[in-house]
Amino acid sequence: MKQSPLLSVKNISVDFGSGRKKFRAVSNVSFDVYESETLSLVGESGSGKTTIGRAIMRVHPISEGEIIYRGERISGDLTPKAERLVHQKIQMIFQDPMASLNERAKIDYIVSEGLYSFHLFKDEAERVAKVEQALRDVGLLPEFATRFPHEFSGGQRQRIGIARALVMEPELLVADEPISALDVSIRAQVINLLNKLKRNKSLTYLFIAHDLSVVRFISDRIAVIYRGRLVELAQSEDLFRKPLHPYTRALLTAVPTPDPEIEKKKKIIVYKPAARSPDEPAPSWIEAEPGHFVLGTEKEVNSWLKL
Amino acid sequence: MSGALLLSAEDLVVQFSLRGRKLTALRGASLELFEGETLAVVGESGSGKSVLAKTFLGMLDKNGTITAGSIQYRGKDLARLSRERDWLEIRGKKIAMIFQDPMTALNPLKTIGEQIREVIELHRGMDRRQSKIETLKTLEAVGIQDPERRYRQYPHEFSGGMRQRVVIASAVACKPEILICDEPTTALDVTVQAQILDLIKALKAEYAMSVLFITHDLGVVANVADRVAVMYAGQVIEQGTVDEIFTDPRAPYTWALLASLPQLGVKGEDLFAIKGTPPSLFKEIKGDAFAPRNPLALEVDFVAEPPIFDVSPTHWAKTWLLDPRAPAIRPPDSVLRLREKLLAERKLS
Numbered sequence: 001m002k003q004s005p006l007l008s009v010k011n012i013s014v015d016f017g018s019g020r021k022k023f024r025a026v027s028n029v030s031f032d033v034y035e036s037e038t039l040s041l042v043g044e045s046g047s048g049k050t051t052i053g054r055a056i057m058r059v060h061p062i063s064e065g066e067i068i069y070r071g072e073r074i075s076g077d078l079t080p081k082a083e084r085l086v087h088q089k090i091q092m093i094f095q096d097p098m099a100s101l102n103e104r105a106k107i108d109y110i111v112s113e114g115l116y117s118f119h120l121f122k123d124e125a126e127r128v129a130k131v132e133q134a135l136r137d138v139g140l141l142p143e144f145a146t147r148f149p150h151e152f153s154g155g156q157r158q159r160i161g162i163a164r165a166l167v168m169e170p171e172l173l174v175a176d177e178p179i180s181a182l183d184v185s186i187r188a189q190v191i192n193l194l195n196k197l198k199r200n201k202s203l204t205y206l207f208i209a210h211d212l213s214v215v216r217f218i219s220d221r222i223a224v225i226y227r228g229r230l231v232e233l234a235q236s237e238d239l240f241r242k243p244l245h246p247y248t249r250a251l252l253t254a255v256p257t258p259d260p261e262i263e264k265k266k267k268i269i270v271y272k273p274a275a276r277s278p279d280e281p282a283p284s285w286i287e288a289e290p291g292h293f294v295l296g297t298e299k300e301v302n303s304w305l306k307l
Numbered sequence: 308m309s310g311a312l313l314l315s316a317e318d319l320v321v322q323f324s325l326r327g328r329k330l331t332a333l334r335g336a337s338l339e340l341f342e343g344e345t346l347a348v349v350g351e352s353g354s355g356k357s358v359l360a361k362t363f364l365g366m367l368d369k370n371g372t373i374t375a376g377s378i379q380y381r382g383k384d385l386a387r388l389s390r391e392r393d394w395l396e397i398r399g400k401k402i403a404m405i406f407q408d409p410m411t412a413l414n415p416l417k418t419i420g421e422q423i424r425e426v427i428e429l430h431r432g433m434d435r436r437q438s439k440i441e442t443l444k445t446l447e448a449v450g451i452q453d454p455e456r457r458y459r460q461y462p463h464e465f466s467g468g469m470r471q472r473v474v475i476a477s478a479v480a481c482k483p484e485i486l487i488c489d490e491p492t493t494a495l496d497v498t499v500q501a502q503i504l505d506l507i508k509a510l511k512a513e514y515a516m517s518v519l520f521i522t523h524d525l526g527v528v529a530n531v532a533d534r535v536a537v538m539y540a541g542q543v544i545e546q547g548t549v550d551e552i553f554t555d556p557r558a559p560y561t562w563a564l565l566a567s568l569p570q571l572g573v574k575g576e577d578l579f580a581i582k583g584t585p586p587s588l589f590k591e592i593k594g595d596a597f598a599p600r601n602p603l604a605l606e607v608d609f610v611a612e613p614p615i616f617d618v619s620p621t622h623w624a625k626t627w628l629l630d631p632r633a634p635a636i637r638p639p640d641s642v643l644r645l646r647e648k649l650l651a652e653r654k655l656s
């Protein structure tokens with residue numbers, strides 16, 4: 001997987017508020033997303049996952065660092081051309097299929113919205129064809145185009161949300177908890193759909209989620225965030241087999257498994273950040289094992305590796 | 308099971324009237340809760356889990372009524388209880404409930420301490436001073452540090468997990484016999500969820516309660532439950548010990564529910580997904596309600612509703628597959644793999 005990355009997030013920080021109320025939601029975060037992979041960001045609510053996704057989508061300005069897409073900077077002030085690139089090639093899917101669709105618009109308009117704003121069609125016939133194709137891609141019938149969102153189930157609405165992103169022919173999909181609001185059975189349908197689209201359209205996903213069982217199933221690599229900082233990043237199976245950072249370990253043991261025997265014996269770990277004395281070196285981003293990165297001091301990482 | 312039968316619902320039917328139409332949310336649901344146990348109720352959204360729980364507290368929405376069936380509890384039929392005065396003897400005092408969203412259960416304008424204290428004063432007939440002391444004790448019992456200071460704070464000053472602890476505190480403050488938890492951890496992060504589950508288990512032991520735990524997460528079921536009731540379209544379709552449900556499920560819907568778990572998926576392959584959606588509860592349902600979504604459905608499933616078949620003294624299921632005349636049909640591979648895995652672990656330990 002050692003091509004050049006599709007997306008590089010380089011040392012970004014995001015601040016909210018100003019003056020004394022200033023609050024750093026994301027702090028010095030870096031990672032790369034390679035073409036055709038699924039990279040997942042996991043962490044508790046408020047850890048900054050969604051903020052990172054939105055910073056990439058240019059919803060939140062970043063206060064430090066830069067974001068590079070196919071070698072071009074897409075953060076900060078942009079030329080209209082670069083701006084267009086972001087809004088077409090990177091699409092977002094949201095958590096709540098109910099809230100993210102305009103209730104009064106027909107599906108046809110909802111799916112076409114991006115096409116209209118960027119005039120991505122020659123004529124009406126082409127627009128209709130694109131919408132119908134996007135609906136088919138997500139397993140919906142083209143005739144659904146004339147209906148309204150409230151006529152659909154949660155799973156179908158999430159498909160509509162995905163169709164709306166696909167119609168733009170994106171390369172990168174930022175999916176922010178796209179299945180958390182869905183029921184178990186529908187969840188499986190949407191996971192399968194996302195995986196199929198990834199294969200058939202060679203899409204790349206940045207997947208933001210807190211449900212680790214789903215994340216393990218769909219991700220190639222996983223990045224763990226704690227209070228606005230990346231604390232660990234590894235191949236998905238490596239992370240589950242050998243979590244290094246104490247926060248990652250606490251997170252993984254907390255995930256319930258469908259096994260009564262194991263669950264009944266489980267001892268939960270509560271993570272408390274270690275207090276550091278000022279003469280200790282600051283933690284840094286260390287490659288502990290090939291492709292397995294963790295935030296810690298040299299000494300800490302060595303001790304975690306021995307566990 | 309551990310104790311005597313404490314609460315039982317028999318063939319409960321609940322209907323809601325909605326703009327002139329009738330929705331049948333419970334279509335003859337039966338369930339037993341024994342003393343000292345945790346019974347998990349699982350099932351898809353809309354299957355009737357919350358409605359069932361609310362019937363035990365006389366808390367159905369105004370447009371809903373119990374039209375048939377009974378709820379036996381300590382010699383009373385709760386399904387026949389209509390006077391609010393009678394319910395006050397039970398609700399909160401004998402049977403308490405924790406809801407999914409802790410924010411809706413708390414009054415944002417009152418301090419945490421006052422909210423719990425009032426419950427104690429009302430239900431346990433204590434005076435102000437006594438009920439305050441009891442409140443502080445309860446706050447401590449649910450793991451809230453510095454209860455004196457926390458007593459004077461408002462809900463918004465608490466994190467999601469802390470708020471859920473407060474809600475739990477006010478539910479157990481009156482030492483109820485039965486604690487009903489309706490998805491108490493769905494809105495929480497996994498690490499916080501794990502702590503809340505531990506807390507509920509600890510309080511259950513400390514206060515000698517029986518727990519009815521509603522969830523759609525089978526991992527959570529494995530963690531908390533002694534027994535499991537699986538609901539589909541307004542009925543309990545299978546009930547058994549947690550081991551029976553995980554290693555020897557019998558109803559096709561239970562198979563489907565287990566098979567959709569991402570933990571049972573094989574990376575790179577499709578996850579098992581249940582096709583379609585649950586049936587409309589506005590219409591009359593013929594046969595086995597799951598049949599239209601069940602690729603393995605038998606002909607009889609579309610015609611007649613299956614009765615309850617016993618699998619063991621603690622395990623029953625409502626599926627024609629258990630009829631002696633039914634063909635032998637195997638559960639999906641992933642369910643068999645789960646069974647193998649769990650049984651192998653048993654042998655090891």
Ligand SMILES: Nc1ncnc2c1ncn2[C@@H]1O[C@H](COP(=O)(O)OP(=O)(O)OP(=O)(O)O)[C@@H](O)[C@H]1O
Nearest residue numbers: 323325330332351352353354355356357358359368
């Ligand atoms: N006040 C009401 N009026 C009309 N229908 C209702 C009312 N309350 C519940 N229902 C319906 O009863 C059925 C069962 O609902 P219930 O809330 O018990 O489902 P649930 O299993 O708890 O689902 P979830 O997992 O989503 O919480 C649903 O079809 C629901 O729409």
Ligand SMILES: [Mg+2]
Nearest residue numbers: 356357358489
């Ligand atoms: Mg419910």
